[in-house]
Amino acid sequence: MSDITVVGGGIIGLSIAWRLVARGADVTVLDGGDEGAWHVAAGMLAPGGESEHEDPALIRLLDRSADLWPAFAEELGVDVGYDKTGTLSLALTADDLAGRARLWTRQQLPLLRPSELRSLEPALSVRVRAGVLASRERQVDPRRVVNALRERLSDRIVPKRIESLSDVDARVVVVAAGCGTAALTGLPVRPVKGQVLRLRGEPGLLRHVLDAAVDGNEVYIVPRADGEVVVGATQEERTDRLVTAGGVHDLLRAALEIVPGLAEFELTETTVGHRPGTPDNAPMLGRLDDRVVVAAGHFRNGILLAPVTADLIAGVVLDGQDVADFSPRRF
Structure with a gap:
């Protein structure tokens, strides 16, 4: 025993x-x-x-x-890829900004203008309206x-x-x-489905983790030092393991809205996992x-x-x- x-x-x-x-x-x-x-x-x-x-x-x-x-x-x-650069949390529209402003205020994070955000991440889209740097966040x-x-x-x-x-x-x-x-x-314990994409290109396009609301949908973009970029994730109350055209489309569209330069990256992996929810x-x-x-x-x-x-x-x-x-x- x-x-x-x-x-x-x-x-x-x-x-x-x-x-x-x-x-x-x-x-x-x-x-x-x-x-x-x-x-x-x-x-x-x-x-x-x-x-x-x-x-x-x-x-x-x-x-x-x-x-x-x-x-x-x-x-x-x-x-193990532990990185202390931090996260840029972004809003692309006035509605997105209104939805996130309360949380940013509670976190006592100063609002950054588009020019300040692009000085930190030059690859950001000109559509980015505002954001904050959560310097304590890691990956x-x-x-x-x-x-x-x-x-x-x-x-x-x-x-x-x-x-x-x-x-x-x-x-x-x-x-x-x-x-x-x-x-x-x-x-x-219930399974909550999430579809995630992995892209690969030349290292250095991005330094920070990015999270944003695009047309009301949350998306995150996580760059690795070796040129991999992880894009996720859908949240679906489903048990199947299907990678769907709609899920991939929504994630890619949102990622390219935030960082247009990702269009040149290779799509190397589409995966599905199930978060254990209670x-x-x-x-x-x-x-x-x-x-x-x-x-x-x-x-x-x-x-x-x-x-x-x-x-x-x-x-x-x-x-x-x-x-x-x-x-x-x-x-």
Whole structure:
């Protein structure tokens, strides 16, 4: 019998296992082989991006995890694309500006004129009306993070798909299976479909992460140092894995409205992932019963919340701590 088994080989499950191992625990990771939401995610670390709509406890959790990310990335010991340049949040129309102004005011971010924005990002469209620089926001490459974690845990990962927690022979089972958590635990974790594009061109066209509203649709553009640019993401209450013409069209049109120069980039990948959502869109962290611990339902914030989730779940498993605000028992 294993002492602790983590069910789920994505960024949440691996981060938890890594933290548990660092504290001396005997851990096995069961990886069902599915590429979870992390594989599609752009890796924006933006704790304040939606603070107007979030619960105060979740805002505090997002902020806490953002503060943990520099040390977390450094501990991995390899380049995981952690970048501190910041995010330019943009509005292209008067309506978009009106919709975003309240949030920017709450964040106490000074409004930048188009000329100031283009001095930071010369490739921006002349249509950009206003924006702000969120200098605290970061980005990381989730695929690099997961690869690094897999390397460090390679002797503890077992390729195995399970249908029931009764199939797991362990004293403690940590369920970090993303959308698959619902079938294993009965908890209300729903899949929220997101389509994401990856482009590639000469490095240097963009430095900052960009997020904007284009005709009422939110879009983000995340540049990597190697010339990759991630564009996303649709948000659809659907379970299929189809890349649709409409989804690709909407994302590309919005991206080119913001950065016309992306028209010359190669479209290298179209992908679909499913964010694990909960009824209140906050994660479930903590004990479900005496044996089962849950770490799931991170919705849009799985990458950002990986470090704090790892610390909290290690505290639950090894120290008997409680995460009252996010207990899975609330459902």
